[in-house]
Amino acid sequence: MKAFIARHGDLLLTLLALPCVAAGWWLTPPVEHLLLGLVGMVTLSRLAMNVTRRWRPNRLRPFAIMITAITTLPLMALMASFLLPDSVMNYAQWSLFFDHWPEQAPFYSIRPSILMTVALILLVVLPLFSSRPGEVGPIALAMATMLTAMHLIEQHGFISLHEISLSTPTLLAIVLLLAAEFVTQWPGRRLATVGIALAASMTILLILLVLWHYHNSQNIRDVNQVARTRVDTLSERLGQEISVSDQAMQRFAISWDTAGSPPSSRAWTHRARHLVEHFDYMQTIAYIDQQGPRIRHAYPLQTNQPLLGHHVLSSDDDMALSAALLGDASATGMVNLTNGGRGVIFYQPIHDLDTAAIRGAAGFVIDPARLFATIDDASDSHNFRIRVMQNGTTLYSSNTREALSMLEHCNILRLGQSNFTICAEASYARLFDERSKLPAIVLITGLLFTWMIYLLVYFHHRLRQRHNGVKDANYRLRGEVEKRIALQQEVEWLAQHDELTRVPNRRYFSQWVEKLDVSRTRTIIVIDIDHFKKINDLLGHPTGDRYLQRVAHCLQDIVTCHGGLLARFGGEEFIACLPDLSPERAAEVGEQLRRGVEALNLTRHDGHTIVTISIGLITTRRASDTLPDLIQSADQALYRAKLGGRNRIEMAGILDTST
Numbered sequence: 001m002k003a004f005i006a007r008h009g010d011l012l013l014t015l016l017a018l019p020c021v022a023a024g025w026w027l028t029p030p031v032e033h034l035l036l037g038l039v040g041m042v043t044l045s046r047l048a049m050n051v052t053r054r055w056r057p058n059r060l061r062p063f064a065i066m067i068t069a070i071t072t073l074p075l076m077a078l079m080a081s082f083l084l085p086d087s088v089m090n091y092a093q094w095s096l097f098f099d100h101w102p103e104q105a106p107f108y109s110i111r112p113s114i115l116m117t118v119a120l121i122l123l124v125v126l127p128l129f130s131s132r133p134g135e136v137g138p139i140a141l142a143m144a145t146m147l148t149a150m151h152l153i154e155q156h157g158f159i160s161l162h163e164i165s166l167s168t169p170t171l172l173a174i175v176l177l178l179a180a181e182f183v184t185q186w187p188g189r190r191l192a193t194v195g196i197a198l199a200a201s202m203t204i205l206l207i208l209l210v211l212w213h214y215h216n217s218q219n220i221r222d223v224n225q226v227a228r229t230r231v232d233t234l235s236e237r238l239g240q241e242i243s244v245s246d247q248a249m250q251r252f253a254i255s256w257d258t259a260g261s262p263p264s265s266r267a268w269t270h271r272a273r274h275l276v277e278h279f280d281y282m283q284t285i286a287y288i289d290q291q292g293p294r295i296r297h298a299y300p301l302q303t304n305q306p307l308l309g310h311h312v313l314s315s316d317d318d319m320a321l322s323a324a325l326l327g328d329a330s331a332t333g334m335v336n337l338t339n340g341g342r343g344v345i346f347y348q349p350i351h352d353l354d355t356a357a358i359r360g361a362a363g364f365v366i367d368p369a370r371l372f373a374t375i376d377d378a379s380d381s382h383n384f385r386i387r388v389m390q391n392g393t394t395l396y397s398s399n400t401r402e403a404l405s406m407l408e409h410c411n412i413l414r415l416g417q418s419n420f421t422i423c424a425e426a427s428y429a430r431l432f433d434e435r436s437k438l439p440a441i442v443l444i445t446g447l448l449f450t451w452m453i454y455l456l457v458y459f460h461h462r463l464r465q466r467h468n469g470v471k472d473a474n475y476r477l478r479g480e481v482e483k484r485i486a487l488q489q490e491v492e493w494l495a496q497h498d499e500l501t502r503v504p505n506r507r508y509f510s511q512w513v514e515k516l517d518v519s520r521t522r523t524i525i526v527i528d529i530d531h532f533k534k535i536n537d538l539l540g541h542p543t544g545d546r547y548l549q550r551v552a553h554c555l556q557d558i559v560t561c562h563g564g565l566l567a568r569f570g571g572e573e574f575i576a577c578l579p580d581l582s583p584e585r586a587a588e589v590g591e592q593l594r595r596g597v598e599a600l601n602l603t604r605h606d607g608h609t610i611v612t613i614s615i616g617l618i619t620t621r622r623a624s625d626t627l628p629d630l631i632q633s634a635d636q637a638l639y640r641a642k643l644g645g646r647n648r649i650e651m652a653g654i655l656d657t658s659t
């Protein structure tokens, strides 16, 4: 099962993503369909690449690459929409691409976030680099995973600005694709090389994402501010307009104070027309006589004819008018007008300057909808929709052909005794203008930088590993060479020495003697341990060996001391050659050897008698005496020594001296 998952896990997981995409098409809102469609394309391209990689039908590979390229195109276009300056391609041009999108949704509302766009690009191009598993796979997978995670954090933790939220089917499909890539990319044995590079680059990526988040949220705040700034400006302008019209109404009323008599209808009409020409939202300007109080004049007369002579204190605006007739400027709330409309009435008292009495009041009927319409700047109307509402009823709404962003900000405005809500809603195009390219540039350059850091650490680590490998191999090689040299020396040594006693062997002895100058006196000594067979038989071979070694060392010390060479001749026999010794001196050395062995005090089986040696010795000055001749003579002398009772020296040759 484990092996099956390791072999086919990525294909299975990629296949599973397809039903998620299909289900998502029915379950997710239409604005998510572009993202879902892209996920579907990524899935198909990965499947195609997977199949060609797995079964190697080489004829299909160009098709798989073509599908990948086709999938990459819209993703790259989306990336460009985040990065290209508006001067190169503005919102309207980007929107053209999506005019035929089935849901007719504006571009801004269906565009996936830059995090998801980059993650999908990574997922689609990853299979193209399957031949370079170390350099691309792990870092691209880690980046795609972290970008998806960051998108989810942004989606749930922060206010996003019309970025598409991942709903469950889309998220599931993306997670399956990531898991499929994980199965393919799992570094296994390469983890040691990749791990350090990944850890370093992921730390940088984390810092980068925090930085990106900071810039992005800053920008989102700025974009959110767009509608607020707009509505604040409008509120301020409206306040100024109301104040200016209020002053105009005051001046209008004062202008009648000095008249000396109640205004005539002609004069009223004349001055009121003048005022309305400036403030066209003043629907009616009426003169209310203190007597009655009744409406004496009204401008415009045609629409207000029925009002003339109307007793006004019976209407809703009693309080405001009463205040005005007592000398205070006042205003009503939004009231039903006698002529059928609705409006706010402002009252200004008109005094009689001679008697200081109130003569009457001027009533100004203001149409709020027309008042608000005056401050809506037509030049900016395609960027914002301005609405004025009162108690849920829209009194005024500007016409905006652009798609609106639902990003609306409202202020409360007071006109007369009524509160009005004035709202500005930015269009998507206006928001797009306000979106800074900086966060996207930070993200993309940061990702490239992270990738470079990864490659740097990865190659550095790999080179170090290879270097260590070569170093280890060198060490091993050097050890091997040293071992071989030692072996060689051992072989050479063994070729010239006896292994048991570690004294030179007969061959080395012959070579050594051959090298001696034949004109020099040479003494050849043949030494044999007495009754050695019995030692072996009765004390055992190991003891025999040990005795051989002790005797050999003892003999060697003495011979070397006299400038000669001792060698093992065979069995329990030794041979020595000493140059430049007179026969007497040679006999002394022989004696020294015999005593030396005796002094070793190596006991025999009975424990009383000790190991002794017999020696045959010859000294010659004749150059014609060859080594075999000399050995033979010395051997004969030894034989005699044996016959003579052992533990003795026999001399042979020209000077035959026996002890």
Ligand SMILES: Nc1nc2c(ncn2[C@@H]2O[C@H](COP(=O)(O)OP(=O)(O)OP(=O)(O)O)[C@@H](O)[C@H]2O)c(=O)[nH]1
Binding pocket: 500, 528, 529, 530, 531, 532, 533, 534, 536, 540, 541, 542, 543, 544, 545, 548, 570, 571, 572, 642
């Ligand atoms: N332990 C041991 N015994 C050895 C080695 N080489 C030869 N011998 C023994 O040395 C003995 C030599 O015996 P012989 O040649 O009969 O002479 P011997 O007993 O010393 O008697 P003589 O020489 O007549 O005094 C034999 O028993 C060999 O097996 C050796 O390397 N180690």
